[in-house]
Amino acid sequence: MTFKTGLMAATALATLGAPAWAQEDTLDIVFINDGHVAPYHVAWLKGFEDAIEAYDEAFEDTEITGRWLSAEGSLEKMIQQTEVTINEGPDVMFVNAINVDAFEPLVAKAQEAGITWIAVHSPMESADYSFTLGDVVNGTNQGMAICALSGGEPYKVGVMLGQAGNPSGEARREGILKGIATCDNVEVVAEQPADWDTVKAQSIAENWLTQFEDLDAISGVTDAYMYPSIAIATNSGKDLDFFGYDGDIPILQQMKDGPVKADILLSGTREGWNFVQMAYRIHKGETPDKVYDFYTPLVMTEENHKIALENGFPEDVEVYYVDQALDVAANGYLEFGPDSVK
Amino acid sequence: MTMSTAAAPARPRRAMDSLTQRYLVLVGLIVIASVGFGIANENFYSLANIGILLRSIAVLFLVSMGMTFIMLTGGIDLSVGSNVAFAGGVGVIALTATDSAALGFVAAILAGMAIGAINGVFIGRLRLSAFMVTLATFALARGLALVIYDADSINVSNAAFLWLGGQSWGSLPVVIPFVALVFVALSVLLYRAPFGRDVYAAGSNFNTAFVLGRMPQRTLVWVYVLSGALAGLSAIITVGRVSSGQPWTGLYLEFDAITAVILGGTSLFGGRGRLLGTILGVLLYGIIINGLVLTGTNPYLQSLIKGLILLGVVLLDTLVQRRKAQ
Numbered sequence: 001m002t003f004k005t006g007l008m009a010a011t012a013l014a015t016l017g018a019p020a021w022a023q024e025d026t027l028d029i030v031f032i033n034d035g036h037v038a039p040y041h042v043a044w045l046k047g048f049e050d051a052i053e054a055y056d057e058a059f060e061d062t063e064i065t066g067r068w069l070s071a072e073g074s075l076e077k078m079i080q081q082t083e084v085t086i087n088e089g090p091d092v093m094f095v096n097a098i099n100v101d102a103f104e105p106l107v108a109k110a111q112e113a114g115i116t117w118i119a120v121h122s123p124m125e126s127a128d129y130s131f132t133l134g135d136v137v138n139g140t141n142q143g144m145a146i147c148a149l150s151g152g153e154p155y156k157v158g159v160m161l162g163q164a165g166n167p168s169g170e171a172r173r174e175g176i177l178k179g180i181a182t183c184d185n186v187e188v189v190a191e192q193p194a195d196w197d198t199v200k201a202q203s204i205a206e207n208w209l210t211q212f213e214d215l216d217a218i219s220g221v222t223d224a225y226m227y228p229s230i231a232i233a234t235n236s237g238k239d240l241d242f243f244g245y246d247g248d249i250p251i252l253q254q255m256k257d258g259p260v261k262a263d264i265l266l267s268g269t270r271e272g273w274n275f276v277q278m279a280y281r282i283h284k285g286e287t288p289d290k291v292y293d294f295y296t297p298l299v300m301t302e303e304n305h306k307i308a309l310e311n312g313f314p315e316d317v318e319v320y321y322v323d324q325a326l327d328v329a330a331n332g333y334l335e336f337g338p339d340s341v342k
Numbered sequence: 343m344t345m346s347t348a349a350a351p352a353r354p355r356r357a358m359d360s361l362t363q364r365y366l367v368l369v370g371l372i373v374i375a376s377v378g379f380g381i382a383n384e385n386f387y388s389l390a391n392i393g394i395l396l397r398s399i400a401v402l403f404l405v406s407m408g409m410t411f412i413m414l415t416g417g418i419d420l421s422v423g424s425n426v427a428f429a430g431g432v433g434v435i436a437l438t439a440t441d442s443a444a445l446g447f448v449a450a451i452l453a454g455m456a457i458g459a460i461n462g463v464f465i466g467r468l469r470l471s472a473f474m475v476t477l478a479t480f481a482l483a484r485g486l487a488l489v490i491y492d493a494d495s496i497n498v499s500n501a502a503f504l505w506l507g508g509q510s511w512g513s514l515p516v517v518i519p520f521v522a523l524v525f526v527a528l529s530v531l532l533y534r535a536p537f538g539r540d541v542y543a544a545g546s547n548f549n550t551a552f553v554l555g556r557m558p559q560r561t562l563v564w565v566y567v568l569s570g571a572l573a574g575l576s577a578i579i580t581v582g583r584v585s586s587g588q589p590w591t592g593l594y595l596e597f598d599a600i601t602a603v604i605l606g607g608t609s610l611f612g613g614r615g616r617l618l619g620t621i622l623g624v625l626l627y628g629i630i631i632n633g634l635v636l637t638g639t640n641p642y643l644q645s646l647i648k649g650l651i652l653l654g655v656v657l658l659d660t661l662v663q664r665r666k667a668q
Contacts, residue, residue, distance in 0.1 A: 036641065070641045074593050077631075079584065080398040084635045087390050101495040102584035105508070165493030165589060 028090040029066040029279045032081055033120075034098045036070035037196060038224035040246045040268040047272025047332045055276050058338030062283070066276070075102060086110045092279040094131065096120035100167070116282055118275075122167040123291050131278065134293045135171035136178070138264045139221075141298045141317050142243050143179015145262035146219060148308035149241070150186050157243075158190040158208045160201055160220040160229075169196075172221040172245060189215065194225055202228035209236055217241040223248035223263065230259055247299065249329050255301055255322045263299045265325050270294075273332030280341055295335075299325040360662055361616060364607035367658060368622040371651070372629060379633030386636055393513035397583070399628035400517040401426070401576040402598055403621065406606075407528050408569030409599040410620045415545040415558075415565050416612025417465060417472035421457060422573050423595030424483035427588070429454035429570075430577035431490035434498055434587030443502035450581075451574035457483050458570020459563065466562030480596070491589035498586055507582020517579055524575070529617055541565060545612025601648075602627050605655055626651075 031048055033041065045068050052066035069085070071078030075098045085093060086109050093115055097103045100122045107126045110117045116128045123130035146157060159176055162169020173191070180186050189212050194201040201220070205228055208215055215238075218229045223246035233240045242260045244251045247267035254260045271294060278288060297318040300308065305319050320328070328334050379386045405422050412419045433450025437443060457479055464475040498504060509516040532538035543551035544558035544565075551558040573592075580591050606623030608615025630651065634644045 067638045068641070069635060072594070072645075073590075074595075075584070075588055075591050076398070076401065076580070076593075076595070080394070080631065081635050083394040083398065084391065084632060087388070087394060088385060088636070098590060099495045099586075099588055101497055101586040102588055105585050163590075164488055165491070165495075 025062040027062055027064045027092070027279065027283045029064070029092045029094070029276065030085050030088075030090045031066070031068040031094040031096075031120075031275060032078060032085065033068060033070050033096045034078060035073045035196070037073075038198065038222065038246075039227075039248050039250070040223065040266070041070075043248070043268030043329075044272045045268075047269035048275055049272070050269075051273040051276035051332065051336070054333060055280055055338055058342075059280075062280075064276075064280070071098065073098070075099065079103075079106070082106050083109075086113055086115060089113055090115060091283060092116045092118065094118045094120050094275050094279075097122060097124075099165075100124045116279075118278070128290075129278075129282070129288060130291045131275070132291055132293050133168065133266060134296060135168055136175040138245070138266075138296050138298075139172040139175020139177075140179040141175075142219065142245060142262060142264060143176040144182055144313055144317070145298060145300065145308060146176075146180055146217060146243055147183035147186055148311040148313035149261050149304060150183070150216070152185055152311070155186045155216045156189045156212060156214055157186055157217040157219055158192070158204075158212065158215060159188055160204060160218065160225045161191055161193040162221050163195045164193050166196075169193075169221050176219055176221070194220075196222060196224060198224050198228055201225035202232065205229040205232045209233065209238055215240065217243060217261075219243040221245050223251040226251050226260065230254065233259070247296075247325065247329050249326060252299060252322060252326050252329060255299065261300070261304060263325075265297050265299045265320055265329065266294065267325075267329040267332075269329055269332040270335060273336035277336040277340060284341075297325075360659075360666060361607050361614070361619060363662060364655075364659060365619060365622060367655065368605065368607075368619070368626055371655075372622065372626050375626065375629050375633060379629070379637060382633070382637040386633060389513035391632070391636070393510060393515055395628055395632045396518045397510075397515040398632065399624050400515065400521050401579055402595070402602060402628065403521045403624050404524060404572045404576045404579070405569075405595060406599040406602045406620050406624050407525065407617055408572035409596075409603045410606070410608055410615060410617055411528075411532070411541055411565045412472075412569055413545075413600075413603050413608045413610065414541050414612055414615055415562055416548070416610075417562065417565070418476060418600065419461065419566065419569050420473070420476040420596050421461060421479035421483050422569060422599060423592035424480050424487065425454050425457045425570060425573035426577045426580060426592035426595060427487035427590065428457060428483040428490070428577075429574040430581050430587050430591060431487045431496075431589065433503075433574070433577055434496050434581060435490060437498065437500055437503055438496065441500070443500050446500070446503050447578055450577045451571050454570040454572070454574025454577065455567050456570065458567040458573070461570070462563030462566030465566065466559045469559075487589045491587060493589055495589070496587040498581055503578070504582040504585055507579040508585065509582075517582075524572075525617065525621065532617060537561070537564070542613055545609075545614075547613075598627065601652055605652060607659065 056064040069081045078098055107117050119127035119130040123132050161173050190208055192204050194204055220226055223244040226242050226244045244260055244263040247263055247265035251260055251263055297320045299320050302321045385391055429450045432453035433446045436449035437446030461476055461479055464470045465472045506517055540556050540561040543556045544561045548558050581587050602623035603620050606619030
């Protein structure tokens with residue numbers, strides 16, 4: 001009886017204990033985002049969640065967990081979420097700060113607690129790493145695409161900006177204007193911040209179409225502005241070109257025979273997957289560049305790319321054609337999945 | 343005469359009873375939420391987390407107390423969040439220009455009071471709608487903040503200016519005893535000073551208060567100025583907390599404050615409510631936010647849960663009021 005009980009206990013322990021021994025290593029990742037207002041964010045967080053699950057399944061020796069939080073644009077809320085998270089002690093924190101200066105004291109606290117702080121989009125000197133988008137370069141590529149696809153005739157464009165003072169939005173604006181400055185036939189007739197807000201973008205597009213009857217194109221620092229702008233132009237029978245920024249799948253789908261001429265392939269899905277890949281690599285002892293630039297090609301149709309090249313668009317700018325862009329935008333694992341680090 | 347004398351004592355006792363019931367409900371909810379979150383995550387009761395929780399609601403405490411005064415008069419202040427950003431900007435600019443923390447403090451409080459005075463004069467003296475006036479100053483103050491800051495943050499390193507919002511004694515943020523002192527001072531003002539009686543009178547019946555010579559129009563001006571001063575104090579705390587002046591600080595703060603005040607039992611129509619209820623409302627609100635983050639609740643559900651709790655408490659209150667009326 002004693003032997004039998006002992007055997008049963010040993011079996012039970014072995015059964016229960018085995019997975020625990022197999023997963024001694026843990027990696028807990030938290031992503032705190034400034035808001036959750038655009039289709040890009042939905043794709044971003046979905047990519048992040050999918051990647052956590054895929055990495056956890058793929059690497060049996062490491063238990064990988066993760067969660068995300070959204071501050072809904074409130075600085076105070078984001079600080080509270082960050083303080084609570086630091087107190088919880090995850091391994092890696094990705095923080096897309098509303099304003100990086102406000103988070104300097106918390107970076108120090110996180111590092112004291114042994115947490116790796118990765119500043120998202122806006123680089124921070126004090127952070128362990130910064131995950132940036134190369135916004136000036138991407139914006140410049142968009143601006144040069146506007147020039148190359150404008151046809152050489154006088155061409156009027158309105159540029160929708162981000163929230164005043166937002167570093168990422170300002171960098172994108174700087175890049176777009178820099179790119180447009182490479183030709184002299186494109187005139188920026190209006191610049192207006194839409195605060196990353198689709199509804200505000202709708203009002204701005206309506207005003208522009210009324211105010212500038214000969215407007216040729218709308219450029220935006222996010223694809224969230226493209227949805228209402230395209231709808232308003234279509235409804236009012238205007239034949240406008242659109243130049244987006246984000247790589248949202250519904251916008252990429254409107255490039256083939258549609259009004260969208262170029263887009264920057266960030267893709268929320270890709271970015272979410274890249275976060276988990278980066279965290280895993282750091283956890284395994286790799287040291288990425290302190291300022292890690294997300295790989296972001298420009299997207300055009302093959303036909304438009306040829307036209308652009310003929311009009312002087314630089315050959316060294318990496319361009320994905322629509323099908324390839326749609327593929328990687330929908331399937332983040334293709335570039336950043338577990339296979340990429342095995 | 344006899345009739346009015348007989349009816350008078352009964353009215354406040356009924357009001358007290360319903361408020362007491364509300365406070366018991368809030369205390370019950372606070373206990374339930376604390377126990378639930380404590381079971382879900384043992385870290386909830388850690389001193390570090392309690393410190394984080396209290397620090398995170400300090401500003402909400404202050405602006406909600408100001409909002410309580412305003413809502414007791416039957417008004418509302420939608421500009422308070424923008425005013426925190428504006429007052430902070432003025433304070434930080436004054437600090438940068440003079441390198442004097444004292445001048446920075448005074449400038450921030452005066453700036454907050456200035457926006458409050460604009461609200462008060464338009465609402466109290468010119469009898470315009472509080473909703474419309476403060477909606478206008480909501481945009482005005484945010485616009486001024488963006489202009490002052492040039493839409494960018496300003497780093498602050500003056501230790502004296504940062505002390506109130508950033509310093510802790512162990513796990514206890516310095517700001518908590520400060521908020522407690524403000525609460526005591528405002529309680530004295532509301533319950534022991536003639537001004538407090540004027541506030542209740544203005545909210546219960548503006549015309550009657552006017553006829554009785556209580557000058558409710560003047561009371562309204564001072565109530566909004568007080569709310570502005572508290573926004574200025576909140577700005578100082580916020581700057582201390584993030585070691586910088588931020589043009590987008592205080593976003594949606596007015597909605598959190600209104601939520602906390604309503605949770606605390608203050609009537610939207612004025613004349614009924616107490617600061618204690620607001621304190622309990624803020625505490626419940628803070629515990630829920632903290633607990634939802636700590637337990638990793640899906641952010642999609644967080645707003646839903648907050649909304650349901652508010653709706654539930656308001657519904658419960660309405661049912662209790664109706665039953666009493668019957």
